[in-house]
Amino acid sequence: MGLKQDILDKIKKHMDESFSVEEVSYVPTLDDSKLTFGNKGLKFNTTVLYIDLRGSTELLNKHNKSTVAKVHKAYYYTIVKISNSLGGENRSFNGDSLLVFFQGTSKATLSNAVQAAMMMTYMLSSSEGISKHLKKYTSIDFGIGMDDGDVLCTKVGIGGTYDNKDLIWIGNPVNKSTVLSDKAKSPNHIYISKYVYDNLLDYVKYHEKEDNWGNKQKVDMWTQTSIIYNGGYITCYYTSYYWTVE
Numbered sequence: 001m002g003l004k005q006d007i008l009d010k011i012k013k014h015m016d017e018s019f020s021v022e023e024v025s026y027v028p029t030l031d032d033s034k035l036t037f038g039n040k041g042l043k044f045n046t047t048v049l050y051i052d053l054r055g056s057t058e059l060l061n062k063h064n065k066s067t068v069a070k071v072h073k074a075y076y077y078t079i080v081k082i083s084n085s086l087g088g089e090n091r092s093f094n095g096d097s098l099l100v101f102f103q104g105t106s107k108a109t110l111s112n113a114v115q116a117a118m119m120m121t122y123m124l125s126s127s128e129g130i131s132k133h134l135k136k137y138t139s140i141d142f143g144i145g146m147d148d149g150d151v152l153c154t155k156v157g158i159g160g161t162y163d164n165k166d167l168i169w170i171g172n173p174v175n176k177s178t179v180l181s182d183k184a185k186s187p188n189h190i191y192i193s194k195y196v197y198d199n200l201l202d203y204v205k206y207h208e209k210e211d212n213w214g215n216k217q218k219v220d221m222w223t224q225t226s227i228i229y230n231g232g233y234i235t236c237y238y239t240s241y242y243w244t245v246e
Helices: 003-016 058-060 065-085 107-125 172-183 194-198
Strands: 018-022 042-055 089-094 097-103 142-159 165-170 190-193 204-208 216-220 224-227 231-241
Touching: 042 172, 065 089, 065 097, 065 107, 089 165, 089 190, 097 107, 097 172, 107 142, 107 190, 107 194, 142 172, 142 194, 142 224, 172 190, 172 224, 172 231, 190 194, 194 231
Parallel strands: 018 042, 142 190
Antiparallel strands: 042 097, 042 142, 089 097, 142 165, 190 231, 204 216, 224 231
16 A cells, blocks of 8 residues: 555544543543544643743854753753642643643642742742853743643554654643733733633732731732734733742
């Protein structure tokens, strides 16, 4: 059988057969036995954190590849350590961007994800974070977008080595998070959807501040705005606040 016919036969089988979706309460991995190359996907509820590094082209133009590699290693190490500390699952390392899933349906897991984003902001952008080690090379700019909902995971590629297969993540929460991330720029590194904002616990929604008479007041850390998404305007929120990492 020729290459063309092999591809056409496989695609016809994919398109003709029904697609099976199973709901799970975890973030799938590439070696998940439930995922095959057939028409099967795993659906889970999650808060999606998408982070994207800015200025990579400029960085490549200024420095050699070894230096750029060191900067990326520092960037990813910071993100992964923080997300892991709050229950995040890191997936889809893709050049300058990363998807982090905080699986669950509670306000606690959703708020953990936002706290992680604030901690990333502190470690990546403040003078007390990793910038003290990177400043002779570059300053890091980045955007974080966040949304919550159902995500479908399915395996793509062909069997064999890891080089020929991967997982893809499908759903509005992933897509919206990438769009929100694109809007986030210094000093407002984090943009979240209205759903995320509406379900935040107070500790990541409000900042306590004393007035001139010593009375404590709750100050909303988030500013409402709107962006164009899917052909219309949607409400979202951004912040320049961060969470100090000890």
